[in-house]
Amino acid sequence: MMIKPYVRQGEGEEVISPLQWMDGDISSPDGNTSASSDHYRAGGPNQQARDMGSEDAEEDEEDEEEGREDENESKRRGPKKKRMTKARQERFRARRIKANARERSRMHGLNDALENLRSIMPCHSKTQKLSKIETLRLARNYICALSEALEGGLPTESRAFMETLCRGLSQPTTNLVAGCLQLGSAPAPAVRTDDRHGVQAPNPPLGAVVSYSSPGLPSPPYGTFDSAHLLHLRAMKGGVYENHSPNEYNDGGVGTPPYDGPPTPPLSISSNLVPKQEPSPHYPPPHLYSPSVGQGLYQTQSGYDVHSERSYDPYPPHMPPRHIAPIYRD
DNA sequence: TAGGCCATCTGGTCCT
DNA sequence: AGGACCAGATGGCCTA
Numbered sequence: 427m428m429i430k431p432y433v434r435q436g437e438g439e440e441v442i443s444p445l446q447w448m449d450g451d452i453s454s455p456d457g458n459t460s461a462s463s464d465h466y467r468a469g470g471p472n473q474q475a476r477d478m479g480s481e482d483a484e485e486d487e488e489d490e491e492e493g494r495e496d497e498n499e500s501k502r503r504g505p506k507k508k509r510m511t512k513a514r515q516e517r518f519r520a521r522r523i524k525a526n527a528r529e530r531s532r533m534h535g536l537n538d539a540l541e542n543l544r545s546i547m548p549c550h551s552k553t554q555k556l557s558k559i560e561t562l563r564l565a566r567n568y569i570c571a572l573s574e575a576l577e578g579g580l581p582t583e584s585r586a587f588m589e590t591l592c593r594g595l596s597q598p599t600t601n602l603v604a605g606c607l608q609l610g611s612a613p614a615p616a617v618r619t620d621d622r623h624g625v626q627a628p629n630p631p632l633g634a635v636v637s638y639s640s641p642g643l644p645s646p647p648y649g650t651f652d653s654a655h656l657l658h659l660r661a662m663k664g665g666v667y668e669n670h671s672p673n674e675y676n677d678g679g680v681g682t683p684p685y686d687g688p689p690t691p692p693l694s695i696s697s698n699l700v701p702k703q704e705p706s707p708h709y710p711p712p713h714l715y716s717p718s719v720g721q722g723l724y725q726t727q728s729g730y731d732v733h734s735e736r737s738y739d740p741y742p743p744h745m746p747p748r749h750i751a752p753i754y755r756d
Numbered sequence: 757t758a759g760g761c762c763a764t765c766t767g768g769t770c771c772t
Numbered sequence: 773a774g775g776a777c778c779a780g781a782t783g784g785c786c787t788a
Contacts, residue, residue, distance in 0.1 A: 521774090526765060528775070533763070557761060 548591065549606035560599045567591045583607070 544550060544561050548568060556564060571590035572582075580586055588607055592600045 522766080525767095525775085529766085529777090530764070532776075537763090559761090 549603045551602065551606075554602055556599060556602075560596060563594055564591070564599065564603070567593055567595070 540558055540561055543565055544556055547556065547561065547564055549556075549564075567590055570593075571587050574580060574590055575582055575584075575587055588604065591607075592603055595603070
């Protein structure tokens, strides 16, 4: 049976669960039904009928009629499966519908949280939405980059910051971030080759939205690099958040999250943006290479410099943890 | 057409 | 018992 699965949210149509218009077919596509909590209780069918309400007693009559079909069934060991009578089917179906609705809203909550995360990414763009996985990767890189900036006093406009930001990201996402940061474009006073040595580049005014246009890349849709994002960093200088409510960061007062691995080796950063770096001869191991590159951006990618370069798992689990100084409150 | 990404359904498991 | 969470399956949409 073909089931129209859903209508995408935000398109003005109400989402209708397939079960809401299914005609009594409550079995799963492969014909399985849940039996985990449908075991007979001790005391046999009669005892069970006494324990049940009138509705269930009626079911039991149906059960008896149907029960003669498979006498061999009674010889089987283990818990018996209760027959799926109409009443039970309806209850099961109601349970399933409720569970589906809960699961749907749970996933919507998860997506809302992801959307909130997207909105504070340095290259937030409503036209070029980052995929879930790329959002998580970029968020991780962002945290790493900010931590390194705090540690080394590097300016957030530095090339090193950009490189950390782009580690392990797909080519489109890398280009998006680079486009937002305008890295590599000629008249960018903020990008200096000696940034690694701690030379502080001028920061844009707090709260200013800086639109970058990159001559080497197509014009919008690129996101904007909102310098307000750097409030995170600036407010944290000195080790504490300042002038921000806890909710603004929504970290629950936990502080710096544990660092679960080193920044990944550079990945195919477009040569016209950042000088391509050769991977370490020891890393990544060959088996981590994959012939395909994730798309990263799942709306139109036209105009992006998408190469079919090899990629590797950016976060292999075996990499040893690297120390990053935690941010302490004074 | 293949592959990536997505939303949804589903059954299992764990927890309250 | 019911809810939360999870992972697998499925099918639609989109792009290269």
